[in-house]
Amino acid sequence: MTTRDDCVELDLADPLGRVRDRFALPAGTVYLAGNSLGPPTVHSTERLTDFASLQWGHHLVAGWRNDGWMDAPLQLGRQLALRLGASPGEVVVCDSTTVNIYKLLHAAVRMRPDRRVIVAADEDFPTDSYLVDSVAASAGLQVRRLAPAAMASADHGDVAVVVCSHVHFRTAEVHDMATITTAAHAGGALVLWDLSHSAGVVPVQLTALDVDLAVGCTYKYLNGGPGAPAYCFVAERHHESLSNPLTGWLGHAVPFGFEPTYRPAAGLQRLVTGTPSVPAYVALATALDATADADIEVLHRKAMALGELFVGEVRRRLGEQVRMVSPVDPTRRGGHVALAHACGYEIVQALIARGVIGDFRAPDVMRFAFSPSFQRYTDAFDAAYHLAEVIHGEEYRDPSFAVRQTVT
Numbered sequence: 481m482t483t484r485d486d487c488v489e490l491d492l493a494d495p496l497g498r499v500r501d502r503f504a505l506p507a508g509t510v511y512l513a514g515n516s517l518g519p520p521t522v523h524s525t526e527r528l529t530d531f532a533s534l535q536w537g538h539h540l541v542a543g544w545r546n547d548g549w550m551d552a553p554l555q556l557g558r559q560l561a562l563r564l565g566a567s568p569g570e571v572v573v574c575d576s577t578t579v580n581i582y583k584l585l586h587a588a589v590r591m592r593p594d595r596r597v598i599v600a601a602d603e604d605f606p607t608d609s610y611l612v613d614s615v616a617a618s619a620g621l622q623v624r625r626l627a628p629a630a631m632a633s634a635d636h637g638d639v640a641v642v643v644c645s646h647v648h649f650r651t652a653e654v655h656d657m658a659t660i661t662t663a664a665h666a667g668g669a670l671v672l673w674d675l676s677h678s679a680g681v682v683p684v685q686l687t688a689l690d691v692d693l694a695v696g697c698t699y700k701y702l703n704g705g706p707g708a709p710a711y712c713f714v715a716e717r718h719h720e721s722l723s724n725p726l727t728g729w730l731g732h733a734v735p736f737g738f739e740p741t742y743r744p745a746a747g748l749q750r751l752v753t754g755t756p757s758v759p760a761y762v763a764l765a766t767a768l769d770a771t772a773d774a775d776i777e778v779l780h781r782k783a784m785a786l787g788e789l790f791v792g793e794v795r796r797r798l799g800e801q802v803r804m805v806s807p808v809d810p811t812r813r814g815g816h817v818a819l820a821h822a823c824g825y826e827i828v829q830a831l832i833a834r835g836v837i838g839d840f841r842a843p844d845v846m847r848f849a850f851s852p853s854f855q856r857y858t859d860a861f862d863a864a865y866h867l868a869e870v871i872h873g874e875e876y877r878d879p880s881f882a883v884r885q886t887v888t
Protein backbone atom coordinates (compact mmCIF):
# COMPACT_ATOMS: atom_id res chain seq x y z
CA MET A 481 0.00 0.00 0.00
CA THR A 482 1.24 3.49 -0.87
CA THR A 483 0.97 6.15 1.82
CA ARG A 484 0.87 9.87 1.31
CA ASP A 485 4.35 10.05 2.88
CA ASP A 486 5.59 7.66 0.18
CA CYS A 487 4.23 10.09 -2.40
CA VAL A 488 6.00 13.02 -0.74
CA GLU A 489 9.24 11.00 -1.04
CA LEU A 490 8.54 10.20 -4.69
CA ASP A 491 8.01 13.90 -5.42
CA LEU A 492 11.27 14.83 -3.71
CA ALA A 493 13.18 12.22 -5.71
CA ASP A 494 11.43 13.05 -9.02
CA PRO A 495 13.92 14.26 -11.65
CA LEU A 496 11.04 16.15 -13.30
CA GLY A 497 10.45 18.17 -10.13
CA ARG A 498 12.61 20.95 -11.59
CA VAL A 499 10.27 21.09 -14.61
CA ARG A 500 7.22 21.38 -12.38
CA ASP A 501 8.80 24.41 -10.71
CA ARG A 502 8.64 26.21 -14.05
CA PHE A 503 4.83 26.06 -14.10
CA ALA A 504 2.56 28.50 -12.31
CA LEU A 505 -0.33 26.68 -10.65
CA PRO A 506 -2.63 28.16 -8.03
CA ALA A 507 -1.86 26.94 -4.50
CA GLY A 508 -4.23 24.34 -3.09
CA THR A 509 -5.32 23.08 -6.48
CA VAL A 510 -4.88 19.58 -7.84
CA TYR A 511 -5.02 20.27 -11.56
CA LEU A 512 -5.97 17.18 -13.55
CA ALA A 513 -7.28 18.90 -16.69
CA GLY A 514 -3.96 19.40 -18.46
CA ASN A 515 -5.31 17.24 -21.31
CA SER A 516 -7.80 20.03 -21.95
CA LEU A 517 -5.73 23.11 -21.12
CA GLY A 518 -2.19 23.07 -19.74
CA PRO A 519 -1.24 25.77 -17.19
CA PRO A 520 1.00 28.80 -17.86
CA THR A 521 4.68 28.81 -16.96
CA VAL A 522 6.13 31.16 -14.36
CA HIS A 523 7.62 33.15 -17.26
CA SER A 524 4.44 33.39 -19.35
CA THR A 525 3.33 36.75 -17.97
CA GLU A 526 6.79 38.28 -18.36
CA ARG A 527 7.27 36.96 -21.90
CA LEU A 528 3.81 38.15 -23.00
CA THR A 529 4.37 41.53 -21.35
CA ASP A 530 7.75 41.88 -23.09
CA PHE A 531 6.13 41.01 -26.36
CA ALA A 532 3.44 43.67 -25.90
CA SER A 533 5.64 46.45 -24.53
CA LEU A 534 8.93 45.89 -26.32
CA GLN A 535 8.28 44.05 -29.58
CA TRP A 536 4.82 45.30 -30.45
CA GLY A 537 5.11 48.52 -28.45
CA HIS A 538 8.50 49.69 -29.71
CA HIS A 539 9.32 47.80 -32.87
CA LEU A 540 5.79 48.05 -34.21
CA VAL A 541 5.52 46.76 -37.77
CA ALA A 542 9.26 45.99 -37.89
CA GLY A 543 8.50 43.13 -35.48
CA TRP A 544 7.43 41.05 -38.46
CA ARG A 545 11.04 41.20 -39.71
CA ASN A 546 13.13 41.71 -36.62
CA ASP A 547 11.37 39.76 -33.88
CA GLY A 548 10.85 36.60 -35.88
CA TRP A 549 7.07 36.92 -36.02
CA MET A 550 6.87 35.84 -39.65
CA ASP A 551 9.14 32.85 -39.04
CA ALA A 552 7.26 31.62 -35.98
CA PRO A 553 5.23 28.90 -37.77
CA LEU A 554 8.33 27.13 -39.15
CA GLN A 555 10.58 28.05 -36.23
CA LEU A 556 8.26 26.49 -33.65
CA GLY A 557 7.66 23.66 -36.13
CA ARG A 558 11.37 22.82 -35.94
CA GLN A 559 11.15 22.61 -32.15
CA LEU A 560 8.08 20.41 -32.26
CA ALA A 561 9.54 18.12 -34.95
CA LEU A 562 12.21 17.06 -32.44
CA ARG A 563 9.48 15.93 -30.06
CA LEU A 564 7.52 14.00 -32.67
CA GLY A 565 10.35 11.98 -34.15
CA ALA A 566 10.21 14.04 -37.35
CA SER A 567 12.78 16.02 -39.36
CA PRO A 568 13.00 19.79 -38.88
CA GLY A 569 11.27 20.86 -42.11
CA GLU A 570 8.38 18.44 -41.66
CA VAL A 571 6.32 20.34 -39.05
CA VAL A 572 4.67 23.74 -39.25
CA VAL A 573 2.72 25.42 -36.43
CA CYS A 574 -0.39 27.21 -37.67
CA ASP A 575 -4.16 27.59 -37.41
CA SER A 576 -6.28 25.27 -35.24
CA THR A 577 -6.36 21.49 -35.31
CA THR A 578 -9.78 21.73 -36.94
CA VAL A 579 -8.48 23.87 -39.81
CA ASN A 580 -5.38 21.70 -40.18
CA ILE A 581 -7.46 18.52 -40.46
CA TYR A 582 -9.41 20.22 -43.22
CA LYS A 583 -6.26 21.24 -45.07
CA LEU A 584 -4.49 17.90 -44.81
CA LEU A 585 -7.58 15.82 -45.62
CA HIS A 586 -8.07 17.80 -48.82
CA ALA A 587 -4.37 17.52 -49.61
CA ALA A 588 -4.46 13.75 -49.04
CA VAL A 589 -7.49 13.29 -51.26
CA ARG A 590 -5.78 15.25 -54.03
CA MET A 591 -2.68 13.06 -53.71
CA ARG A 592 -4.84 9.97 -54.36
CA PRO A 593 -7.18 11.23 -57.11
CA ASP A 594 -8.19 7.70 -58.22
CA ARG A 595 -9.43 6.67 -54.74
CA ARG A 596 -13.09 7.09 -53.67
CA VAL A 597 -13.07 6.30 -49.93
CA ILE A 598 -11.92 7.95 -46.70
CA VAL A 599 -11.53 5.56 -43.77
CA ALA A 600 -12.18 7.23 -40.42
CA ALA A 601 -12.18 5.94 -36.85
CA ASP A 602 -15.64 5.43 -35.41
CA GLU A 603 -16.29 7.41 -32.21
CA ASP A 604 -13.39 9.74 -32.92
CA PHE A 605 -13.27 13.30 -31.59
CA PRO A 606 -16.27 15.14 -33.13
CA THR A 607 -14.28 17.78 -35.02
CA ASP A 608 -12.33 15.02 -36.78
CA SER A 609 -15.51 13.15 -37.71
CA TYR A 610 -17.35 16.28 -38.87
CA LEU A 611 -14.49 17.29 -41.15
CA VAL A 612 -14.17 13.82 -42.65
CA ASP A 613 -17.86 14.05 -43.58
CA SER A 614 -17.49 17.55 -44.98
CA VAL A 615 -14.39 16.86 -47.06
CA ALA A 616 -15.84 13.58 -48.34
CA ALA A 617 -19.04 15.37 -49.38
CA SER A 618 -17.24 18.16 -51.20
CA ALA A 619 -14.83 15.77 -52.94
CA GLY A 620 -17.56 13.22 -53.78
CA LEU A 621 -16.01 10.46 -51.66
CA GLN A 622 -17.52 7.85 -49.36
CA VAL A 623 -16.72 7.54 -45.67
CA ARG A 624 -16.01 4.10 -44.23
CA ARG A 625 -16.07 4.17 -40.43
CA LEU A 626 -14.09 1.46 -38.69
CA ALA A 627 -12.99 0.74 -35.16
CA PRO A 628 -9.24 1.47 -35.01
CA ALA A 629 -8.53 -2.20 -34.27
CA ALA A 630 -10.34 -3.14 -37.50
CA MET A 631 -8.31 -0.60 -39.49
CA ALA A 632 -5.23 -2.69 -38.82
CA SER A 633 -6.57 -5.72 -40.69
CA ALA A 634 -8.86 -4.06 -43.29
CA ASP A 635 -8.14 -3.95 -47.02
CA HIS A 636 -7.48 -0.32 -47.94
CA GLY A 637 -7.15 -0.96 -51.67
CA ASP A 638 -9.77 1.66 -52.63
CA VAL A 639 -8.92 4.16 -49.87
CA ALA A 640 -7.35 7.60 -50.28
CA VAL A 641 -6.59 8.25 -46.62
CA VAL A 642 -7.05 6.57 -43.24
CA VAL A 643 -7.73 9.07 -40.43
CA CYS A 644 -7.41 8.21 -36.75
CA SER A 645 -6.57 9.75 -33.38
CA HIS A 646 -3.50 8.18 -31.82
CA VAL A 647 -4.88 8.50 -28.26
CA HIS A 648 -8.65 8.51 -27.90
CA PHE A 649 -9.96 11.69 -26.29
CA ARG A 650 -12.48 9.92 -24.06
CA THR A 651 -10.98 6.54 -23.17
CA ALA A 652 -7.25 7.45 -23.52
CA GLU A 653 -6.75 4.21 -25.45
CA VAL A 654 -3.55 4.31 -27.53
CA HIS A 655 -4.18 3.05 -31.03
CA ASP A 656 -1.56 1.03 -32.85
CA MET A 657 0.11 3.60 -35.07
CA ALA A 658 2.66 1.17 -36.52
CA THR A 659 0.20 -1.53 -37.55
CA ILE A 660 -2.51 0.80 -38.86
CA THR A 661 0.03 2.81 -40.87
CA THR A 662 1.47 -0.36 -42.38
CA ALA A 663 -2.01 -1.64 -43.26
CA ALA A 664 -2.93 1.67 -44.93
CA HIS A 665 0.27 1.66 -46.96
CA ALA A 666 -0.23 -1.98 -47.98
CA GLY A 667 -3.44 -0.89 -49.72
CA GLY A 668 -1.85 2.22 -51.22
CA ALA A 669 -3.62 4.65 -48.84
CA LEU A 670 -2.12 7.55 -46.91
CA VAL A 671 -2.50 7.95 -43.13
CA LEU A 672 -3.44 11.08 -41.19
CA TRP A 673 -2.90 10.80 -37.44
CA ASP A 674 -4.35 13.22 -34.90
CA LEU A 675 -1.79 13.58 -32.11
CA SER A 676 -3.77 16.00 -29.92
CA HIS A 677 -3.72 13.69 -26.89
CA SER A 678 -0.26 12.24 -27.56
CA ALA A 679 2.20 15.09 -28.04
CA GLY A 680 4.00 15.88 -24.81
CA VAL A 681 2.97 12.72 -22.98
CA VAL A 682 3.22 9.62 -25.24
CA PRO A 683 6.30 9.10 -27.45
CA VAL A 684 5.57 9.39 -31.17
CA GLN A 685 8.03 8.39 -33.92
CA LEU A 686 6.58 9.75 -37.14
CA THR A 687 9.60 9.16 -39.38
CA ALA A 688 10.39 5.71 -38.02
CA LEU A 689 6.79 4.60 -38.58
CA ASP A 690 6.69 6.11 -42.09
CA VAL A 691 3.65 8.26 -41.25
CA ASP A 692 2.45 10.50 -44.10
CA LEU A 693 0.46 13.23 -42.36
CA ALA A 694 -0.37 14.29 -38.82
CA VAL A 695 -2.02 17.12 -36.93
CA GLY A 696 -2.41 18.02 -33.30
CA CYS A 697 -3.03 20.81 -30.87
CA THR A 698 -0.53 22.42 -28.51
CA TYR A 699 -2.73 23.60 -25.64
CA LYS A 700 -3.11 20.15 -24.03
CA TYR A 701 0.02 18.33 -22.81
CA LEU A 702 2.25 20.88 -24.57
CA ASN A 703 0.76 23.67 -22.38
CA GLY A 704 0.71 26.28 -25.17
CA GLY A 705 -2.22 28.25 -23.74
CA PRO A 706 -5.90 28.71 -24.62
CA GLY A 707 -6.25 28.72 -28.41
CA ALA A 708 -2.53 28.09 -28.99
CA PRO A 709 -1.75 27.38 -32.66
CA ALA A 710 -1.89 23.76 -33.79
CA TYR A 711 0.53 21.93 -36.08
CA CYS A 712 0.75 19.94 -39.28
CA PHE A 713 3.29 17.21 -40.00
CA VAL A 714 3.87 16.21 -43.61
CA ALA A 715 6.58 13.67 -44.49
CA GLU A 716 9.15 15.26 -46.74
CA ARG A 717 8.45 12.81 -49.57
CA HIS A 718 5.01 14.43 -49.97
CA HIS A 719 6.08 18.09 -49.95
CA GLU A 720 6.26 18.40 -53.74
CA SER A 721 2.73 17.13 -54.30
CA LEU A 722 1.21 18.84 -51.23
CA SER A 723 -1.54 21.34 -52.01
CA ASN A 724 -3.31 23.55 -49.50
CA PRO A 725 -7.01 24.07 -50.26
CA LEU A 726 -6.88 27.33 -48.27
CA THR A 727 -4.68 29.21 -50.70
CA GLY A 728 -3.90 32.18 -48.48
CA TRP A 729 -1.34 34.80 -49.30
CA LEU A 730 1.12 33.73 -46.59
CA GLY A 731 1.40 30.29 -48.17
CA HIS A 732 2.33 31.96 -51.46
CA ALA A 733 5.86 31.66 -52.85
CA VAL A 734 6.28 35.46 -52.69
CA PRO A 735 3.65 36.96 -50.37
CA PHE A 736 4.99 40.46 -50.78
CA GLY A 737 5.10 40.10 -54.55
CA PHE A 738 1.31 40.56 -54.44
CA GLU A 739 0.94 38.44 -57.55
CA PRO A 740 -2.56 38.05 -58.98
CA THR A 741 -2.53 34.25 -58.84
CA TYR A 742 -1.48 31.72 -56.24
CA ARG A 743 1.82 29.85 -56.39
CA PRO A 744 2.68 27.67 -53.36
CA ALA A 745 5.71 28.44 -51.23
CA ALA A 746 8.42 25.80 -50.94
CA GLY A 747 8.04 23.21 -48.19
CA LEU A 748 5.50 23.55 -45.41
CA GLN A 749 5.30 27.33 -45.56
CA ARG A 750 2.54 26.60 -48.08
CA LEU A 751 0.35 25.31 -45.25
CA VAL A 752 0.35 28.73 -43.59
CA THR A 753 -2.86 30.51 -44.57
CA GLY A 754 -3.18 34.04 -43.20
CA THR A 755 -1.38 36.20 -40.65
CA PRO A 756 -0.25 34.20 -37.59
CA SER A 757 -1.58 35.22 -34.16
CA VAL A 758 1.77 36.31 -32.72
CA PRO A 759 0.94 36.48 -28.98
CA ALA A 760 -0.29 32.89 -29.19
CA TYR A 761 3.10 31.83 -30.61
CA VAL A 762 4.88 33.70 -27.81
CA ALA A 763 2.88 31.77 -25.21
CA LEU A 764 3.59 28.48 -26.96
CA ALA A 765 7.32 29.23 -27.28
CA THR A 766 7.44 29.92 -23.54
CA ALA A 767 5.81 26.55 -22.81
CA LEU A 768 8.10 24.63 -25.17
CA ASP A 769 11.15 26.24 -23.55
CA ALA A 770 9.92 25.11 -20.12
CA THR A 771 9.94 21.44 -21.16
CA ALA A 772 12.80 21.48 -23.69
CA ASP A 773 15.10 19.42 -21.43
CA ALA A 774 12.45 16.87 -20.43
CA ASP A 775 12.89 13.58 -22.29
CA ILE A 776 9.60 12.23 -23.67
CA GLU A 777 10.41 8.71 -22.45
CA VAL A 778 10.89 10.04 -18.92
CA LEU A 779 7.68 12.08 -19.18
CA HIS A 780 5.78 9.03 -20.42
CA ARG A 781 7.10 6.78 -17.64
CA LYS A 782 6.04 9.35 -15.07
CA ALA A 783 2.57 9.72 -16.60
CA MET A 784 2.15 5.94 -16.43
CA ALA A 785 3.39 5.82 -12.83
CA LEU A 786 1.00 8.60 -11.78
CA GLY A 787 -1.90 6.88 -13.55
CA GLU A 788 -1.08 3.55 -11.90
CA LEU A 789 -0.87 5.18 -8.49
CA PHE A 790 -4.24 6.85 -9.02
CA VAL A 791 -5.94 3.72 -10.39
CA GLY A 792 -4.57 1.60 -7.52
CA GLU A 793 -5.80 4.07 -4.91
CA VAL A 794 -9.22 4.37 -6.58
CA ARG A 795 -9.58 0.57 -6.61
CA ARG A 796 -8.49 0.27 -2.99
CA ARG A 797 -10.88 2.97 -1.79
CA LEU A 798 -13.83 2.49 -4.12
CA GLY A 799 -13.69 -1.07 -5.47
CA GLU A 800 -16.17 -1.41 -8.29
CA GLN A 801 -18.13 1.77 -7.48
CA VAL A 802 -16.52 3.44 -10.48
CA ARG A 803 -15.97 1.66 -13.78
CA MET A 804 -12.58 1.81 -15.49
CA VAL A 805 -13.15 3.08 -19.04
CA SER A 806 -9.48 3.40 -19.94
CA PRO A 807 -7.35 0.35 -20.72
CA VAL A 808 -6.02 -1.24 -17.52
CA ASP A 809 -2.57 -1.75 -19.06
CA PRO A 810 -0.75 1.59 -18.60
CA THR A 811 1.21 1.12 -21.84
CA ARG A 812 -2.11 1.02 -23.74
CA ARG A 813 -3.24 4.28 -22.13
CA GLY A 814 -2.40 7.92 -22.89
CA GLY A 815 -2.04 10.58 -20.22
CA HIS A 816 -5.46 10.46 -18.63
CA VAL A 817 -7.53 7.93 -16.76
CA ALA A 818 -11.23 7.77 -17.65
CA LEU A 819 -13.66 6.44 -15.05
CA ALA A 820 -17.41 6.08 -15.46
CA HIS A 821 -20.15 6.65 -12.89
CA ALA A 822 -23.85 7.36 -13.47
CA CYS A 823 -23.43 10.66 -11.56
CA GLY A 824 -20.09 11.48 -13.18
CA TYR A 825 -21.02 15.06 -13.96
CA GLU A 826 -22.05 15.84 -10.39
CA ILE A 827 -18.98 14.06 -8.97
CA VAL A 828 -16.65 16.15 -11.14
CA GLN A 829 -18.41 19.33 -9.95
CA ALA A 830 -18.10 18.24 -6.30
CA LEU A 831 -14.40 17.55 -6.83
CA ILE A 832 -13.90 20.99 -8.41
CA ALA A 833 -15.47 22.50 -5.27
CA ARG A 834 -12.74 20.68 -3.32
CA GLY A 835 -10.01 22.09 -5.62
CA VAL A 836 -9.52 18.89 -7.60
CA ILE A 837 -9.98 19.83 -11.24
CA GLY A 838 -10.89 17.01 -13.62
CA ASP A 839 -13.44 17.12 -16.41
CA PHE A 840 -16.48 15.31 -17.68
CA ARG A 841 -17.33 13.91 -21.10
CA ALA A 842 -20.91 12.88 -21.78
CA PRO A 843 -22.59 10.56 -21.11
CA ASP A 844 -20.86 9.42 -17.91
CA VAL A 845 -17.07 9.70 -18.20
CA MET A 846 -14.85 11.50 -15.68
CA ARG A 847 -11.37 12.28 -17.01
CA PHE A 848 -8.32 12.75 -14.76
CA ALA A 849 -5.20 13.75 -16.66
CA PHE A 850 -1.68 13.18 -15.37
CA SER A 851 0.41 15.78 -17.18
CA PRO A 852 3.90 14.59 -16.36
CA SER A 853 5.59 17.97 -16.74
CA PHE A 854 3.85 19.46 -13.71
CA GLN A 855 1.92 16.74 -11.85
CA ARG A 856 3.08 15.38 -8.53
CA TYR A 857 2.64 11.94 -7.00
CA THR A 858 0.86 13.61 -4.10
CA ASP A 859 -1.64 15.03 -6.63
CA ALA A 860 -2.51 11.54 -7.84
CA PHE A 861 -2.87 10.32 -4.27
CA ASP A 862 -4.98 13.29 -3.16
CA ALA A 863 -7.22 13.04 -6.22
CA ALA A 864 -8.12 9.44 -5.38
CA TYR A 865 -8.69 10.39 -1.74
CA HIS A 866 -11.09 13.23 -2.62
CA LEU A 867 -12.89 11.13 -5.23
CA ALA A 868 -13.54 8.48 -2.60
CA GLU A 869 -14.69 11.10 -0.06
CA VAL A 870 -17.11 12.66 -2.55
CA ILE A 871 -18.60 9.27 -3.42
CA HIS A 872 -18.66 7.69 0.05
CA GLY A 873 -20.15 10.83 1.60
CA GLU A 874 -22.57 11.26 -1.34
CA GLU A 875 -21.40 14.87 -1.46
CA TYR A 876 -22.17 14.96 -5.17
CA ARG A 877 -25.92 14.76 -4.43
CA ASP A 878 -25.95 18.43 -3.46
CA PRO A 879 -28.32 19.97 -6.09
CA SER A 880 -25.88 22.78 -6.91
CA PHE A 881 -23.58 20.20 -8.54
CA ALA A 882 -26.27 19.17 -11.02
CA VAL A 883 -26.37 22.56 -12.75
CA ARG A 884 -24.96 21.98 -16.24
CA GLN A 885 -22.25 24.34 -17.46
CA THR A 886 -21.58 24.89 -21.18
CA VAL A 887 -17.94 23.83 -20.88
CA THR A 888 -17.72 20.53 -19.01
Ligand SMILES: *Cc1c(COP(=O)(O)O)cnc(C)c1O
Pocket residue numbers: 576577578579605607608645649674676677697710
Ligand atom coordinates in the same frame (compact mmCIF):
# COMPACT_ATOMS: atom_id res chain seq x y z
C1 LIG B 1 -8.56 18.67 -28.62
C2 LIG B 1 -8.78 18.01 -29.93
C3 LIG B 1 -9.10 18.76 -31.05
C4 LIG B 1 -9.32 20.24 -30.92
O1 LIG B 1 -9.44 20.91 -32.13
P1 LIG B 1 -9.43 22.52 -32.10
O2 LIG B 1 -9.48 22.90 -33.51
O3 LIG B 1 -8.17 22.93 -31.39
O4 LIG B 1 -10.61 22.98 -31.32
C5 LIG B 1 -9.25 18.09 -32.26
N1 LIG B 1 -9.08 16.74 -32.34
C6 LIG B 1 -8.77 16.00 -31.25
C7 LIG B 1 -8.59 14.53 -31.39
C8 LIG B 1 -8.62 16.60 -30.02
O5 LIG B 1 -8.33 15.88 -28.94
